[in-house]
Amino acid sequence: MKIELIDTKKFDVKENLTVKFITPERLKKAKFKKTLQKAGFSAEQDTIYGMHGKSLLFCGIENHDTQNLKTAAAAIAKAVKGLAYKSLSIEVNEKSIRPVIEGFILGGYEFNNYKSKPKSSKVKKLYLTCEDVKALTQAFEEAVVVSEATCYTRDIVNTAPDDMHPETLAKLAKKLARNNNLKCNVLNEKALKKERCEAMLAVGRASRHGSKLIHLAYKPKNAKKRVALVGKGLTYDSGGLSLKPATSMVTMKMDKAGACAVLGIIKAVSELKLDVEVHAFVGAVENMIGGDAYKPDDVLVSRKGDTIEVRNTDAEGRLVLADVLDYAQDKVKNPDYLFDFATLTGACMVALGQYTTGVMGHSNRLRHDISKAASKAGELTASLPFNKHLKKQLKSEIADICNISNKPYGGAITAGLFLDNFIKDENKEKWLHFDIAGSAYTESPWDVNVHGATGAGVRFMTQFLQSLK
Ligand code: BES
Ligand code: ZN
Numbered sequence: 001m002k003i004e005l006i007d008t009k010k011f012d013v014k015e016n017l018t019v020k021f022i023t024p025e026r027l028k029k030a031k032f033k034k035t036l037q038k039a040g041f042s043a044e045q046d047t048i049y050g051m052h053g054k055s056l057l058f059c060g061i062e063n064h065d066t067q068n069l070k071t072a073a074a075a076i077a078k079a080v081k082g083l084a085y086k087s088l089s090i091e092v093n094e095k096s097i098r099p100v101i102e103g104f105i106l107g108g109y110e111f112n113n114y115k116s117k118p119k120s121s122k123v124k125k126l127y128l129t130c131e132d133v134k135a136l137t138q139a140f141e142e143a144v145v146v147s148e149a150t151c152y153t154r155d156i157v158n159t160a161p162d163d164m165h166p167e168t169l170a171k172l173a174k175k176l177a178r179n180n181n182l183k184c185n186v187l188n189e190k191a192l193k194k195e196r197c198e199a200m201l202a203v204g205r206a207s208r209h210g211s212k213l214i215h216l217a218y219k220p221k222n223a224k225k226r227v228a229l230v231g232k233g234l235t236y237d238s239g240g241l242s243l244k245p246a247t248s249m250v251t252m253k254m255d256k257a258g259a260c261a262v263l264g265i266i267k268a269v270s271e272l273k274l275d276v277e278v279h280a281f282v283g284a285v286e287n288m289i290g291g292d293a294y295k296p297d298d299v300l301v302s303r304k305g306d307t308i309e310v311r312n313t314d315a316e317g318r319l320v321l322a323d324v325l326d327y328a329q330d331k332v333k334n335p336d337y338l339f340d341f342a343t344l345t346g347a348c349m350v351a352l353g354q355y356t357t358g359v360m361g362h363s364n365r366l367r368h369d370i371s372k373a374a375s376k377a378g379e380l381t382a383s384l385p386f387n388k389h390l391k392k393q394l395k396s397e398i399a400d401i402c403n404i405s406n407k408p409y410g411g412a413i414t415a416g417l418f419l420d421n422f423i424k425d426e427n428k429e430k431w432l433h434f435d436i437a438g439s440a441y442t443e444s445p446w447d448v449n450v451h452g453a454t455g456a457g458v459r460f461m462t463q464f465l466q467s468l469k
């Protein structure tokens with residue numbers, strides 16, 4: 001659907017449905033109060049009533065808070081799909097423009113690539129009418145870029161694992177680089193061998209698809225900050241020889257959501273033309289079984305040189321990230337920030353529920369700044385604290401570190417602490433790890449999310465990067 005910002009006074013379009021937000025308070029004084037009440041419409045949050053004789057659609061909101069406007073816009077986007085109007089119009093102002101756009105684009109999102117007869121909506125256009133187009137143009141453009149980048153991330157995550165494997169993910173990154181003027185370098189298995197990325201290579205060994213390390217870079221002329229982003233790109237996680245039970249394996253195409261998030265972020269940043277140098281690194285690997293599979297009991301030598309005892313091949317993301325984080329820190333010298341995004345642990349969902357991204361790292365200040373950006377962007381995050389006792393649980397009797405903890409508690413944090421082992425001293429305070437295992441994918445709608453990928457990370461990280469001075 002196309003969205004256009006237009007002056008209310010100049011707006012005159014036929015076959016248009018006018019959408020109005022209404023609070024229960026305002027309903028008491030509404031012109032059509034009696035009709036609305038007869039129809040049982042009491043302006044409850046996210047409820048919809050259409051007066052088609054008047055080409056009017058009412059959507060209830062508790063009050064004009066951002067979050068309420070956003071879910072209301074999402075409800076509208078869903079409700080109008082079957083209607084036979086050519087266009088919709090919604091009056092917006094400085095405060096409501098962003099939630100309306102985000103709610104509409106993200107809440108109306110559908111992934112139809114595998115439907116042989118996708119239903120197409122008749123409504124082709126959304127007009128956002130306002131009093132001062134000039135004053136709202138920047139907010140309008142920013143909200144569209146961020147929402148579309150989130151949908152771009154969702155599309156990749158939602159793509160089936162046989163269509164989106166390491167080779168196709170690398171192709172897609174190259175295409176993004178061409179379209180958005182980014183630098184792109186892809187390491188194949190031969191190059192990864194040369195780089196001694198043995199931990200990452202072991203995870204992908206039983207796959208018929210070659211592992212790839214993808215590096216995209218956005219380098220504006222007057223960059224004020226330099227940021228490295230790393231994404232876990234398990235295009236499928238069967239668990240490997242520590243095979244997942246059948247029901248846990250379903251949805252594991254989403255194990256590439258960290259990778260897809262960093263692609264979406266660099267897309268947004270380059271389109272917003274932010275004055276921040278951004279590097280996106282992706283470890284694209286498929287974790288499979290077979291005669292060539294890596295095994296529990298194997299000892300791997302990581303790129304850093306530390307040896308890793310494998311006790312569970314399903315804790316594979318951290319092995320891939322260990323090498324990609326090490327590579328990223330060599331390629332991006334003296335970064336201001338280093339962030340990784342990963343669907344790393346089921347334990348993160350146990351700790352925080354499936355809606356919240358787990359944030360781990362050493363810098364309280366940085367965690368605070370991210371939390372602020374997330375609140376502003378409308379994503380849920382929460383901090384999970386490191387401690388030295390949990391770190392001891394990764395001790396190995398035969399190697400430098402073990403890939404799983406020896407105790408069944410605190411699994412999200414011990415995974416974060418495993419990654420911490422591969423963060424160089426000079427970067428400790430600059431690094432945060434985001435566990436998006438719960439927040440990246442959903443099988444039932446919530447907030448502005450529909451079934452499937454949510455695009456977790458794109459909005460809060462873009463917001464954070466926009467806030468850098
Ligand atoms: N990709 C999974 C984590 C995951 C689980 C993401 C559910 C999204 C939903 C990860 O590779 C994994 O399997 N982790 C194990 C670690 C364990 C073996 C220590 C887990 O969480 O069970
Ligand atoms: Zn796994």
Ligand code: ZN
Binds near residue numbers: 234255317
């Ligand atoms: Zn995984």
